[in-house]
Amino acid sequence: MKYFKDLWQTLNKPAKYLTLGSISLTAFIMGIIFWGGFNTALEATNTEEFCISCHSMESKPYQELQATVHWSNNSGVRATCPDCHVPHSWGRKIARKMEASSDVWGWLFQTVNTSEKFEDKRLEMASREWARFERDDSLACKNCHNYNSMKWETMSKLAQKQMKSAAERDQSCVDCHKGIAHTLPEMGTARAPQLIAEVGTGPSSFTNEQPYFSALTKPLYFSPTGDVQAGTLNVATKVTVLASEGDRVKVAIDGWRKKVGLGRVIYFDFGINMLTAQLSKEAAKTDGIINGFEEKEDTMTGLKWQRVETELWTDAEYLITEQKPLWDYARTTFRTSCSVCHTQPDEAHFDANTWPGMFQGMIAFVNMDDDTQALVQKYLQQHSSTFVKEAH
Amino acid sequence: MTTKQLHKTTESQSKLKEFKALGFIIVVLFPALCVAAIGGYGLIIWLIQAMGGIVPH
Numbered sequence: 001m002k003y004f005k006d007l008w009q010t011l012n013k014p015a016k017y018l019t020l021g022s023i024s025l026t027a028f029i030m031g032i033i034f035w036g037g038f039n040t041a042l043e044a045t046n047t048e049e050f051c052i053s054c055h056s057m058e059s060k061p062y063q064e065l066q067a068t069v070h071w072s073n074n075s076g077v078r079a080t081c082p083d084c085h086v087p088h089s090w091g092r093k094i095a096r097k098m099e100a101s102s103d104v105w106g107w108l109f110q111t112v113n114t115s116e117k118f119e120d121k122r123l124e125m126a127s128r129e130w131a132r133f134e135r136d137d138s139l140a141c142k143n144c145h146n147y148n149s150m151k152w153e154t155m156s157k158l159a160q161k162q163m164k165s166a167a168e169r170d171q172s173c174v175d176c177h178k179g180i181a182h183t184l185p186e187m188g189t190a191r192a193p194q195l196i197a198e199v200g201t202g203p204s205s206f207t208n209e210q211p212y213f214s215a216l217t218k219p220l221y222f223s224p225t226g227d228v229q230a231g232t233l234n235v236a237t238k239v240t241v242l243a244s245e246g247d248r249v250k251v252a253i254d255g256w257r258k259k260v261g262l263g264r265v266i267y268f269d270f271g272i273n274m275l276t277a278q279l280s281k282e283a284a285k286t287d288g289i290i291n292g293f294e295e296k297e298d299t300m301t302g303l304k305w306q307r308v309e310t311e312l313w314t315d316a317e318y319l320i321t322e323q324k325p326l327w328d329y330a331r332t333t334f335r336t337s338c339s340v341c342h343t344q345p346d347e348a349h350f351d352a353n354t355w356p357g358m359f360q361g362m363i364a365f366v367n368m369d370d371d372t373q374a375l376v377q378k379y380l381q382q383h384s385s386t387f388v389k390e391a392h
Numbered sequence: 393m394t395t396k397q398l399h400k401t402t403e404s405q406s407k408l409k410e411f412k413a414l415g416f417i418i419v420v421l422f423p424a425l426c427v428a429a430i431g432g433y434g435l436i437i438w439l440i441q442a443m444g445g446i447v448p449h
Contacts, residue, residue, distance in 0.1 A: 006409065007412075007413055007416065010406075010409045010412075010413040011413050016406065016407075016410065017406070017407040017410055018410050018411070018414060023414060026414060026418055027418055030418045030419065030422075030423075034422075034423050034426065038426075038427070038430075091433070091434075091437055094430060094431075094433060094434030094437070095434045095435070095436075095437035095438040095441065096434075096438075097434060098434040098435050098438050099438050135441065
């Protein structure tokens, strides 16, 4: 304390021995040294060498980057870590540096020092970066990429259409281009993480001839090992497991299809537009994949319907034993999402064929991923007047 | 100790004090304040952004 008191006394009166010249010269030189040093330090922490000096950065993101176009390409320009992950303007850069101080914490407590820990956290970390990119309208991308400099005529028709409409809205790049520099997080759960957290990923072994329910929209395959997709199985659909092999199971799907075109869409029941599965053209054309039975005509639409059964393979995960948790999750989502703007109607207010139109008309106002959307729509249809009336 | 010697001691003592004080503020205090101020500025921008605000760039 006395030290500071003395110090203050010395500082508070004119210098007796130091000359004005020597004081200002010292201050001037120190100013230069400080500012130079500060910027050098800032630059040093903004180099790739600094980023990958940490093992978890070197072993995962850096290795993944090397397989992408941002590492090597025809023009020989490459993006380094800070090009995308640190804003270029001074103020934001400082803010980012402060934010990054939490990474030091992570390094100290070894939050992601092993491959397993890194994978566990990948979704969380990626989500944080996506949020940052979204907030900045992908400014980090746009430091190099520019909508105005895009050569439309060399793009495919589809790319042109998509990019032009994105350019009009000056859309954020990562809206579509996710996972282009690093591996995407496990997208199975990333599709509807909250839903999966609620209902689980399903049992590890299955009992044959027992019913199971899909917890996500799932791919269907022709064989237990092949990669060729035969279509997709809609969420919350009841299937019967027939056999297990490796990490796939053979499931029996039944329902009704409209006798129009290839008739590759399978619905829940006669005359009810509730999706069960959508098969690929190839699957629909292959003999023995879809087995047709009795036919009936829907007097309302004049369409012929046919009862069908099919047996295909699907991944063993996200098949759960009960349907109720799915409906519980859907009910909560429906109630909370819709009541933001209005009193949501009763589930039984509309019938199963009216709900999709109603629901799709409103979906633009809420933020719901595809799986949750499909689930909520199915929940509404399943609990619509069509079925509730029958239950009475 | 003569008066002259005593005078000389206090003189060199306060000269040392002045040097120390100069060294302290210029080498330690001001750089530290400067870093703190810049850090604080960054923190404020970060907080604004974290609360959903848009910071012009």
